[in-house]
Amino acid sequence: MSGLKGIIGAAAVAVGLVAGAPAALAAGGGHGPELKHQSWTFDGLFGRYSEKQLRRGWEVYEGICKSCHTLDYMHYRNLEQIGYTEDEVKEIAARFEVQDGPDEWGDMFMRPATPLDGFAEPYENDAIAMLANGGVVPPNLSVITRARDHGADYVYNLLLGYEDEVPEWATEADPTFSLAPGKSFNTFFPGYAISMPQQLFEGILEYSDGTEATPEQMAKDVSAFLQWAAEPELEERKGLGRMVLLFLIVLTGVLFAYKRELWKDAH
């Protein structure tokens, strides 16, 4: 009897550990507030991106994030997919400078970007990027929502997860915890010490569609934008998923009818 209890107990602990693991990961190190899940327009089988939201997300990226983060694989013309016209994309691209060359003298030179160019690199090279960011290169964000558990939810929580002072729960969990100079405390970053300072503040940006740019709104819009950048084909994939589901339902119906037919003959 007690043996059985032991086995059940061990199983419960194992299940608890497995179930608890992602949440612990998400919240930086398993202590402190839990990651808040958001409802996203692209959730679920019928989910779609909201172009309006993605354009606001682009405004946040352009206004704030692009000075440190590149989005490899993205080209300015991709912005047409979120509702900008060809002319608008030309205008947007021209606000950026990209390296070209060599010219007839063998020199590289900078020129305004065109829609066919990839997103501009914020730093000339990794060494300069590290110098500017306390020894860490700001990562390419084009696949960040796929590279991290909880994708867009993680980015959202990370952007809002800053604390001015190391909270009590962190020092309670680890009395030796201290922030190195140049690091900020972030509840959702693994290990809590992040080299990216807080970015989203009230009043830092104005949206062109008139939406109020609260930190929560900006976090949500830019997270959705990064989700789109990582998975622009999501809607087609869901469309295919729906087709497969419909096919399976129809197939089940046909097989069921066929089976009834067979049984009818058997009687």
Ligand code: HEC
């Ligand atoms: C001043 C430069 C700077 C700006 C501006 C900036 N970041 Fe960062 N970001 C960094 C650095 C540096 C890191 C690496 C942090 C580390 O590894 O400690 C980082 C890391 C990240 C990460 C990855 C965290 C992880 O799990 O590895 C995300 C996501 C991110 N930034 C999103 C953003 C978004 C969105 C914006 C715009 C709202 C933005 N950043 C603006 C410097 C910046």
